[in-house]
Every structure is written in structure tokens, then in C-alpha cells.
Amino acid sequence: MEKLIERFAIRLRNTSLSFKRYLLHSIDWGDRLIAIKGARGVGKTTLILQHIKENFKIDATVLYVSLDDIYFQAHSLVDLAEEFYKNGGKHLFIDEVHKYSNWSLELKNIYDNYQDLKVVFTGSSMLEIYKGDADLSRRAVSYELKGLSFREYLTFEKKADLAPLDLSDILVNHHQIATEITAELKILPEFKQYLKMGYYPFYKEGKNSYHQKLNNIVNLILETDVTSVYRAEYQTILKLKKLLYVIATSVPFQPNITKLSEKIDTTSRSSTLQYLDYLEKANLIINLKTSAKGNNYLVKPDKIYLENTNLMVALGDQANEEGNIRETFFLNQLSGANQVNTSKISDFLVNNQYTFEVGGKNKGKSQIKGLDDAFLASDNIEIGFGNKIPIWLFGLLY
Numbered sequence: 001m002e003k004l005i006e007r008f009a010i011r012l013r014n015t016s017l018s019f020k021r022y023l024l025h026s027i028d029w030g031d032r033l034i035a036i037k038g039a040r041g042v043g044k045t046t047l048i049l050q051h052i053k054e055n056f057k058i059d060a061t062v063l064y065v066s067l068d069d070i071y072f073q074a075h076s077l078v079d080l081a082e083e084f085y086k087n088g089g090k091h092l093f094i095d096e097v098h099k100y101s102n103w104s105l106e107l108k109n110i111y112d113n114y115q116d117l118k119v120v121f122t123g124s125s126m127l128e129i130y131k132g133d134a135d136l137s138r139r140a141v142s143y144e145l146k147g148l149s150f151r152e153y154l155t156f157e158k159k160a161d162l163a164p165l166d167l168s169d170i171l172v173n174h175h176q177i178a179t180e181i182t183a184e185l186k187i188l189p190e191f192k193q194y195l196k197m198g199y200y201p202f203y204k205e206g207k208n209s210y211h212q213k214l215n216n217i218v219n220l221i222l223e224t225d226v227t228s229v230y231r232a233e234y235q236t237i238l239k240l241k242k243l244l245y246v247i248a249t250s251v252p253f254q255p256n257i258t259k260l261s262e263k264i265d266t267t268s269r270s271s272t273l274q275y276l277d278y279l280e281k282a283n284l285i286i287n288l289k290t291s292a293k294g295n296n297y298l299v300k301p302d303k304i305y306l307e308n309t310n311l312m313v314a315l316g317d318q319a320n321e322e323g324n325i326r327e328t329f330f331l332n333q334l335s336g337a338n339q340v341n342t343s344k345i346s347d348f349l350v351n352n353q354y355t356f357e358v359g360g361k362n363k364g365k366s367q368i369k370g371l372d373d374a375f376l377a378s379d380n381i382e383i384g385f386g387n388k389i390p391i392w393l394f395g396l397l398y
Contacts, residue, residue, distance in 0.1 A: 038145035039283035067100040108134035147199035150395025248315035
């Protein structure tokens with residue numbers, strides 16, 4: 001355990017507090033069992049280390065461990081928690097739980113046996129706390145960390161320090177908000193850069209290698225995380241890779257499940273739909289449906305998008321397809337805190353109320369003419385008017 005404490009001290013010393021994610025101060029850290037989920041590379045580890053650095057004196061009462069540490073090849077999580085607790089431990093932070101086969105049952109035992117021990121754990125976006133060997137849904141409070149919003153990117157780049165906006169603020173006050181921001185900042189070049197590389201914080205490690213690293217992370221998600229969470233076999237991983245390639249070179253598209261099944265060498269419609277569900281839970285794609293279809297994965301999605309625009313550049317052949325990039329950005333930025341569905345009339349229906357058409361600066365309003373609560377999200381404009389809103393403003397929602 002001494003080695004774990006030593007490694008924790010090193011990681012904490014190297015953790016910067018100069019930039020903090022939107023979720024850091026939205027979590028109720030007082031809960032006894034907290035789950036933080038998210039895709040690889042979005043900053044879960046940094047987030048919990050920042051919380052520790054901000055709030056704790058480093059002593060025997062607090063410990064951070066990662067379950068991919070070699071220590072856990074010979075020791076169980078339960079045994080670690082017991083030793084930590086007996087030595088005065090009060091706050092245990094556990095990273096990468098999906099890499100530990102018995103994580104849910106052991107976390108349940110820790111929760112039940114040490115009632116004044118607070119535990120925070122992180123894991124893959126695919127983690128389902130109500131599944132596994134123990135149902136943690138009644139015990140754990142779950143949060144999901146997305147990639148950087150455009151607002152966060154501007155802060156990270158030290159270009160602007162903007163407060164997050166509600167959707168209603170943008171719809172009602174977009175002209176004034178955009179006027180004030182663009183008076184201080186040339187927004188469109190920053191927006192174009194963000195679309196290419198700005199969603200995953202590790203772009204700061206080197207822009208030249210960013211898309212290659214993103215490719216590597218996608219492979220790790222499919223080969224390691226999917227295997228850990230779903231106990232998927234090798235052939236399943238190959239089919240998922242084929243499926244993601246087909247999607248990446250076609251998005252957004254209206255899927256024909258029979259043809260998709262043929263392309264990935266499966267005759268089972270339900271298997272193909274299951275694979276689409278895996279990719280969505282891995283935060284690699286978004287399966288968009290009408291609101292009437294609900295969230296059952298066995299229901300065919302109406303459209304499929306890659307999860308964010310950086311993935312489009314890294315994986316797809318459509319890096320210069322502006323229309324697809326616009327729609328992907330809009331969907332990605334709104335889908336975290338809003339219900340987004342396909343619309344029979346336009347591109348998107350948001351919260352079963354607002355209709356959105358997404359397009360360039362010369363896009364007309366014919367598709368939404370005469371509709372209530374209908375808006376045009378327009379690219380390549382700094383300031384809008386009426387129901388025509390600059391699309392970049394939707395990147396300020398979190």
C-alpha cells in the first residue's frame with residue numbers, strides 16, 4: 001500500500017488547477033458513493049485529482065488509486081479498503097473500475113461495510129451501475145463527463161472566460177450575447193479550430209499527433225474497454241471496428257440494418273443493433289431517433305452520427321463536409337442536457353418543443369416557415385437576428 005500512496009502523491013503533485021471542467025463544481029461530493037463516467041481522454045482522472053488537491057490535506061484520511069495498477073494483480077479492492085479504513089481512511093477515490101473484474105460486488109461490500117467511508121469511482125462511459133455482479137443504482141449517484149464544450153475550449157486556450165448559458169438564454173437573447181462576445185474576440189477562427197481539434201483535452205499535448213492519438217484511443221476503447229465491460233469476444237471487436245468504419249465514412253446517414261449487417265458479416269439484425277448500442281455507450285456514435293421510438297436499442301435509429309466533430313476528422317473521409325460537421329457539432333453540444341430527436345420537418349427536435357434547421361450562412365428558412373418555436377442554427381456568421389442564431393453559440397451550453 002505504501003507504493004500506492006507514493007504514486008498518488010506524485011500524480012497529485014503533477015495535477016494543475018489552472019483549468020477546471022464544468023462538472024467539477026456540479027457534483028455533490030458529500031454523497032457516500034459517486035460514479036463518474038466518461039469516454040477515454042475526456043479528463044475524469046484529472047477531475048478527481050483536482051477535487052482532492054482543492055479540498056483535502058494529504059494525510060491518512062484520503063487516497064487515490066487506479067485499478068489498472070499492478071498492485072491489484074495480487075490484492076483485492078476490498079482488502080485495500082479495509083486496510084485504508086482501519087488506518088483512518090475517510091475518502092477513497094478509485095479510478096478505472098471497469099478494468100477490475102469484480103468491481104461492482106466489491107464496491108457494494110465496501111459501501112455496506114464501511115458506512116462512514118466516502119467513495120468516488122470513475123469508469124468507462126459504458127459502465128452500467130445497475131448491472132454487473134451487484135446492482136449499485138440505489139447506492140451510487142452517477143455523473144457523466146463529456147468532452148470539452150466550445151466554451152471550455154475558449155477558456156482552456158485563454159481566449160475568453162465565459163459563463164455557461166441555458167438554451168432559453170440563447171434562443172431569447174442570442175443577438176445581445178453574440179454582439180458582446182464578438183466585440184472582444186474573433187470567434188469564427190476559434191470555432192473552426194475547435195471543430196478539428198478541441199473536444200478532448202489531450203490535444204494540448206501535441207496538435208500534430210492529436211488525431212493519431214485519437215485513433216489509438218478509439219482502438220483502446222474497442223479492444224480493451226468493450227471487452228472489460230461487455231466481456232466481448234475477439235470476433236465481436238472485429239465487427240465493431242468494421243461497423244465504426246462504415247459509419248465514419250458515411251455519417252450522418254439513415255441506416256439500412258440489413259445492409260449494415262452484410263457489411264460486418266453478420267446475419268443477425270438484433271446483433272447489429274446491439275453493436276450500434278455498444279458504440280453509442282462507448283461515446284463513439286450517437287443513434288438519433290424520433291421521440292416516439294424511445295431508447296430501446298432494438299429499435300432502429302433514424303440517423304447515425306459520430307459522437308463529435310474531432311472523431312469525424314480523425315476517422316472519416318468527410319473532414320471537409322461542412323454540412324455533416326455542423327449537424328454533428330449541434331447534436332453533440334445539445335445532447336448532454338437536452339433531449340434531441342430527429343424531426344419530420346427539419347433536422348432536429350429539441351425537448352419535444354423546439355425545431356432546428358442547421359445550415360450555412362445563406363441557408364433559407366423555408367423548411368421552418370410558419371412554425372412556432374423554430375430556429376435556424378447558422379454557420380459562418382458572428383451575429384444572428386430573429387430566429388437565425390449563430391451555431392457557435394450552442395457551444396456555450398456547458
